[in-house]
Amino acid sequence: MKSEKIYTWIGSLTPFYDYISALVGYKKSVHFFVSQLPFSKDASFKVLDAGCGTGVYSLAILEQYKNSSVTAFDFSEKMLQGFEDKVSKKYADRLRLFTANIQSPLHEIEYKKFDLILTGGVLEYVPHEALLHENQQTHSKHPRAQALGCFLFHSHVT
Numbered sequence: 001m002k003s004e005k006i007y008t009w010i011g012s013l014t015p016f017y018d019y020i021s022a023l024v025g026y027k028k029s030v031h032f033f034v035s036q037l038p039f040s041k042d043a044s045f046k047v048l049d050a051g052c053g054t055g056v057y058s059l060a061i062l063e064q065y066k067n068s069s070v071t072a073f074d075f076s077e078k079m080l081q082g083f084e085d086k087v088s089k090k091y092a093d094r095l096r097l098f099t100a101n102i103q104s105p106l107h108e109i110e111y112k113k114f115d116l117i118l119t120g121g122v123l124e125y126v127p128h129e130a131l132l133h134e135n136q137q138t139h140s141k142h143p144r145a146q147a148l149g150c151f152l153f154h155s156h157v158t
């Protein structure tokens with residue numbers, strides 16, 4: 001079964017997903033990792049959360065860094081809906097969500113720059129060859145692409 005189908009299914013159970021995340025300590029560990037980011041608590045910085053799911057990482061950042069702003073996407077509309085339902089309008093001025101596949105061109109953020117790009121539990125679903133290919137294409141298509149500040153990659157695969 002493809003990961004898109006799995007997450008479409010899991011997306012219909014987002015409160016359950018969040019409950020399990022909290023139960024197994026994932027949410028707590030994410031809050032700890034986020035507290036270790038090399039930004040001061042009042043810093044103004046831009047984050048891209050690729051494969052945000054129900055927003056565990058995005059929300060930890062928005063809560064801990066009051067001047068941060070987060071752009072987040074996921075290919076599962078249901079996971080995104082679960083995220084939106086949770087935050088309602090609370091972070092409307094600092095949060096932007098959209099649906100997209102990490103393996104496709106991300107037109108919504110073309111030429112945008114971020115201080116931190118993070119993926120939590122996502123890249124294990126993306127074939128390595130696809131990542132390398134995409135990376136090469138991105139650089140050749142967008143020569144203005146520049147080195148980014150930080151990259152946080154949290155994976156369950158060792």
Ligand SMILES: C[S@@+](CC[C@H](N)C(=O)[O-])C[C@H]1O[C@@H](n2cnc3c(N)ncnc32)[C@H](O)[C@@H]1O
Nearest residue numbers: 007051052053056074075076101102120121125
């Ligand atoms: C294990 S969940 C992690 C969600 C969130 N990052 C977190 O830390 O709680 C993996 C997420 O990656 C998304 N995902 C998997 N492959 C993706 C892809 N190719 N493009 C965009 N999202 C993807 C799934 O829909 C799911 O929401």
